[in-house]
Amino acid sequence: MPTSCEYARLRSRMVAEQLVKRGICDSRLLDAMRSLPRHQFVPEEHKPRAYEDRPLPIGARQTISQPYIVAFMTENLRLQPQHKVLEIGTGSGYQTAILCHLAGYVYSIERISRLAKMAGERIGNLGYGNLDIHIGDGSQGLPDQAPFDRIMVTAAAPRLPDVLRAQLNPRGGQLILPIGDAPAQELQLITRAGGRFTTRSLLGCRFVPLIGRYGFDSQTDSASFVS
Ligand code: SAH
Numbered sequence: 001m002p003t004s005c006e007y008a009r010l011r012s013r014m015v016a017e018q019l020v021k022r023g024i025c026d027s028r029l030l031d032a033m034r035s036l037p038r039h040q041f042v043p044e045e046h047k048p049r050a051y052e053d054r055p056l057p058i059g060a061r062q063t064i065s066q067p068y069i070v071a072f073m074t075e076n077l078r079l080q081p082q083h084k085v086l087e088i089g090t091g092s093g094y095q096t097a098i099l100c101h102l103a104g105y106v107y108s109i110e111r112i113s114r115l116a117k118m119a120g121e122r123i124g125n126l127g128y129g130n131l132d133i134h135i136g137d138g139s140q141g142l143p144d145q146a147p148f149d150r151i152m153v154t155a156a157a158p159r160l161p162d163v164l165r166a167q168l169n170p171r172g173g174q175l176i177l178p179i180g181d182a183p184a185q186e187l188q189l190i191t192r193a194g195g196r197f198t199t200r201s202l203l204g205c206r207f208v209p210l211i212g213r214y215g216f217d218s219q220t221d222s223a224s225f226v227s
Pocket of ligand 1: 093115212
């Protein structure tokens with residue numbers, strides 16, 4: 001196993017070669033990704049590969065997203081320190097930790113309780129206290145805590161759920177999510193101004209499916225989506 005010093009070196013190289021070279025330039029985000037120990041968010045056997053340019057399995061047929069995708073989605077949300085954020089699909093908790101680092105308060109929902117519990121422990125160990133993890137169907141959002149300044153969905157929905165966009169802050173709230181079936185998904189950014197919503201397509205992508213009332217049904221096979 002690499003030492004913590006070697007992990008730090010791998011992390012710097014990940015930031016320089018996978019993120020900066022591809023145009024990520026938000027310095028607060030780059031600092032966060034240079035300091036957060038991504039290897040602590042993957043299963044023991046994958047730790048040495050934690051800084052590679054790819055997603056990795058995290059158990060329960062789910063994946064931790066590729067570092068570039070994490071950076072790209074986060075940068076496009078233009079987070080401010082006072083923002084209240086909803087994340088849907090906690091997974092490993094790595095993206096969640098980055099949101100905790102950059103925003104004011106984070107609510108995160110995960111449907112698989114084992115993943116939610118491990119993610120909560122990892123993020124707690126890093127000292128973040130501005131987080132509330134819920135276990136349940138995130139395709140319905142978290143109406144009791146709405147509105148949110150930003151919403152990030154890290155699993156692909158068949159279409160944009162109306163209930164989610166309704167939970168955006170009417171004054172410039174933004175939502176980023178992958179839309180579509182395997183293998184042709186598209187990352188979309190939705191911006192709210194009062195009752196108006198504008199949609200921008202950002203990137204082709206591949207995420208595991210969002211399973212739930214406003215997502216795919218529970219028979220959907222994550223493996224066929226391959227994130
Ligand atoms: N950002 C995470 C991505 C994990 S993969 C990471 O990088 O680790 C997507 C996650 O979404 C999986 O953990 C999956 O269980 C979860 N998920 C799928 N449908 C969901 C739903 N309706 N509500 C909450 N979580 C969901």
